[in-house]
Amino acid sequence: MENARILIADDDKKTRDFVAAFLSYKGYHVFQASDGQDALEKIELNDVHLVITDLMMPRINGLEFIKKLKAMRPEIVTIAYSAFANSEMTANLLKAGAFFYLEKPFNLEELETHVKRGLEHQALQNQSFRTKPCIKNRSLLNNIIGESEKMLSLFEFIEKVADSDSTVLLQGESGTGKELVARAIHDLSNRRTKNFVPVNCAAIPDDLLESELFGHVKGSFTGAIATRIGRFELADKGTLFLDEIGDMKPSLQVKLLRVLQNKELEPVGSTHTKKVDVRIITATNQNLEKLVVTKEFREDLYYRISVIPIVLPPLKDRKGDIPLLINSFLEKFNKDKQHKVKGLDKSSLEILCTYEWPGNVRELENLIERLVILKGSGIITVSDLPEKYRGIKTSMVQEPLSLPDNGFCLNSAVEEFENQLILQALHKTGGNKKEAAMLLNLKRTTLIEKLKKKKLFFAGSPLANS
Ligand SMILES: Nc1ncnc2c1ncn2[C@@H]1O[C@H](COP(=O)(O)OP(=O)(O)OP(=O)(O)O)[C@@H](O)[C@H]1O
Ligand SMILES: [Mg+2]
Structure with a gap:
């Protein structure tokens, strides 16, 4: 970004001057502050886009400074550095809203790369939050239902970032619509005429994921009976959606990072590299920042994939959207199943709006979907709702639980409890996994995974494959 204004906060004048001289030479407008307090005062007086700060400083230290700055001017991007930070400090920095953390000594070119990334990130955020709403392509977003403030700013943001090639990280609880949003971003982007290729990193066994992503050559491993292209190549010029990215094992994370950096890949068993042009969208319902701290997720990959972070709100934080969602699902399932359910009565609607x-x-x-199937027509009343929504406490366990004097194995008891409920759900639905998953409030694929893992059999047939 031309004319970007950067403030450097460090009590060590030598480091400060050194960094300032380099960034001025690169064309940035640079200010200096000798500690956090001084920095906050300078920011009040000057228009600053990005702050680079040391962590160990007198008066207000770097972390406190970032917290105060974020409360005051959340749009300012902050990059922190220190020679002494540990993983707990890194986690606190990310939580406080720091954009990047660099360990001292660092390379100035590397610092500039993060400055550029930070400014790019800020430009995208600014476009979304400062301009007036202008949802041009609402029709493409039509299947994402919501009219709450939170959803309207999400639609606007999606529109703004769709055309950029930056990586998007979608975070949010299960069932908040991450996959739906990933598809909408692709459909709104200039890659829409090419493939949108989803890959669920949790559903593919670890040892197959690499070849699934990058392809393989014939004979590279047992079972590689023919040369096959991977999902990256399938998504060439389009979008690759890496779902459940938090489940990717570390050795593959390194390979993915390399592909993202170099824009080229090596199929398993091949010595030749291939160029790919792919926009990456990732999603997870895990806390990736926490996985970075516990070293289960690579920090460098985290920064690579999170240029545009989007957090989808849980439904309980946008309860105003519930009636709209209910109506649109009623319409959809009435049509699908040729039923004529008119709606919900006041009390049942009230229950669902407060759940x-x-x-x-x-x-x-x-x-x-379940109510439409079971009711068929007329108005849904409270007695049609499953018991858990009516707030009636039904215990699956008839006898009160008590721990035997000599203890017992909690893991196997929980496992047994789960197995019994899964089998009951399958029994009730005559072995129909989609309906059984609905009864258990699970995704169909999650149920299938569980059946595979548990090697459960129903009515004599292995369930996982049927
Ligand atoms: N805003 C929404 N409007 C309409 N339907 C939605 C919305 N959000 C989610 N859904 C529907 O809810 C279901 C779950 O959505 P989706 O698969 O995108 O969730 P997710 O966040 O990817 O969940 P998970 O983390 O479990 O994979 C889908 O059938 C989707 O169509
Ligand atoms: Mg999903």
């Missing part, structure tokens, strides 16, 4: 929806929109959608 907390731990399974988010997926849970609501599944409930309406």
Whole structure:
């Protein structure tokens, strides 16, 4: 960004001058502050876009400074550095809203790369939050339902970022619509005429994921009977959606990072590289920042994939959208199933509008589908709602639980409890996994995964494959 204004806060004048001289030479407008307090005062007086700060400073230290700055001017991007930070400090920095953390000593070119990334990130955020709403392509976003403030600013943001090639990280609880949003971003982008290729990193066994992503050559491993292209190549010039990215094992994370950096890949068993042009969208319902701290997720990859972070709100934080969602699901399932359910009566609507929806929109959608099937026509009343929504406490366990004197194995008891409920759900639905998953408020694929893992059999046939 031309004319970007950067403030450097460090009590060590030598480092400060050194960094300032380099950034001025690169064309940035640079200010200096000798500690956090001084920096806050300078920011009040000057228009600053980005702050680079040391962590160890007198009066207000770097972390406190970032917290105060974020409360005062959330749009300012902050990059922190220190020679002493540990993983807990890194986590606190990310939580406080720091954009990047660099360990001292660092390379100035590397610092500039993060400055550029930070400014790019800020430009995208600014476009979204400062300009007036102008949802041009609402029709493409039509299948994402919502009219709450939170959803309207999300639509606007999606529109703004769709055309950029920056990586998008979608975070949010299960069932909040991450996949739906990923598809909408692709459909609104200039890549829309090419493929949108989803890959669920949690559903593909670790040892197959690499070849699934990058392809393989014939004979590279047992079972590689023919040369096959990977999902990256399938998504060439289009979008690759890496779902459940938090589940990717570290060795593959390194390879993915390399592909993202170099824009070229090496199929398994091949010595030749191939160029690819792919826009990456990732999603997870895990806390990636926490996984970075516990070193289960690579920090460098985290920064690579999170240039545009989008957090989808849980349904309980936008309860005003519930009636709209109910109506649109009623319409959809009435049409699909040729039924004529008119709506919900006041009391049942009230119940659903106050419920907390731990399974988010997926849970609501599944409930309406089930109600439409069971009711067929007329108005849904409280007695049609499953017991858990009516607030009637039904215990699955008839006897009160008590821990035997000599203890017992909690893991196997929980496992047994889960197995019994899964089998009951399958029994009730005559082995139909989609309906059984609905009864258990699970995704069909999650149920299938569980059946595979548990090697459960129903009516003599292995369920996982049927
Ligand atoms: N805003 C919304 N409007 C309409 N339908 C929605 C909305 N959000 C989610 N859904 C529906 O809810 C279901 C779950 O959505 P989706 O698969 O996108 O969730 P997710 O966040 O990817 O969940 P998970 O983390 O479990 O994979 C889908 O059937 C989707 O169509
Ligand atoms: Mg999903």
